[in-house]
Amino acid sequence: MELDNPFTKTNRAAFIVETLALSPGLTVLDAGCGPGRLTVPLARSVGPDGRVVALDIQPGMLARARTKTAAAGCSNIEFVVAALGKRTLPVRRFDRAVLVTVLGEIPEPAAAMAELFDALAPGGILAVVEVVFDPHFQSRRAVTALAAAAGFRERAFFGHGLAYVVHFEKPADG
Numbered sequence: 001m002e003l004d005n006p007f008t009k010t011n012r013a014a015f016i017v018e019t020l021a022l023s024p025g026l027t028v029l030d031a032g033c034g035p036g037r038l039t040v041p042l043a044r045s046v047g048p049d050g051r052v053v054a055l056d057i058q059p060g061m062l063a064r065a066r067t068k069t070a071a072a073g074c075s076n077i078e079f080v081v082a083a084l085g086k087r088t089l090p091v092r093r094f095d096r097a098v099l100v101t102v103l104g105e106i107p108e109p110a111a112a113m114a115e116l117f118d119a120l121a122p123g124g125i126l127a128v129v130e131v132v133f134d135p136h137f138q139s140r141r142a143v144t145a146l147a148a149a150a151g152f153r154e155r156a157f158f159g160h161g162l163a164y165v166v167h168f169e170k171p172a173d174g
């Protein structure tokens with residue numbers, strides 16, 4: 001259940017997707033998609049001419065995401081079983097990427113950030129979401145340091161230190 005309070009607002013799928021101001025035709029990566037909580041709203045936002053790649057390390061999570069997205073009637077989604085950081089993503093493919101309460105579960109977060117940076121098209125945006133209730137919570141300082149090391153520039157911040165959405169941009173010449 002998602003409660004509408006100051007801590008959970010920034011982790012609501014609708015809120016996260018809204019921050020990205022998606023338009024039809026964009027290609028979006030849902031990295032660590034889990035059971036597909038964001039995958040459906042992302043797929044609807046980019047429309048039939050757009051595409052969502054839903055990636056997760058756990059096949060069982062992707063099976064749940066498939067069931068959820070099929071029930072929602074979305075056909076513009078590709079499912080990928082892979083570990084972020086292991087260099088399976090195509091380069092310069094995505095306009096947007098979301099990484100929602102995933103980073104702290106990844107043993108090599110710097111490698112994951114570098115792969116996300118390369119997977120985004122120049123000018124592309126990565127949204128990272130962290131919430132203190134998640135046992136793998138990552139501080140804003142730690143996330144920003146990882147993103148900067150990969151080459152990202154911070155573009156927007158929503159929420160507060162204990163529950164936030166932060167946008168990082170891959171520079172146009174990146």
Ligand SMILES: C[S@@+](CC[C@H](N)C(=O)[O-])C[C@H]1O[C@@H](n2cnc3c(N)ncnc32)[C@H](O)[C@@H]1O
Pocket residue numbers: 031032033034035036037038055056057058061082083084085099100101102105106107
């Ligand atoms: C807390 S869940 C969040 C799921 C979804 N993003 C959401 O907000 O509902 C974290 C997800 O990250 C996935 N994950 C953990 N490490 C990963 C990795 N290295 N590569 C891809 N997915 C990973 C887990 O399998 C799990 O589904």
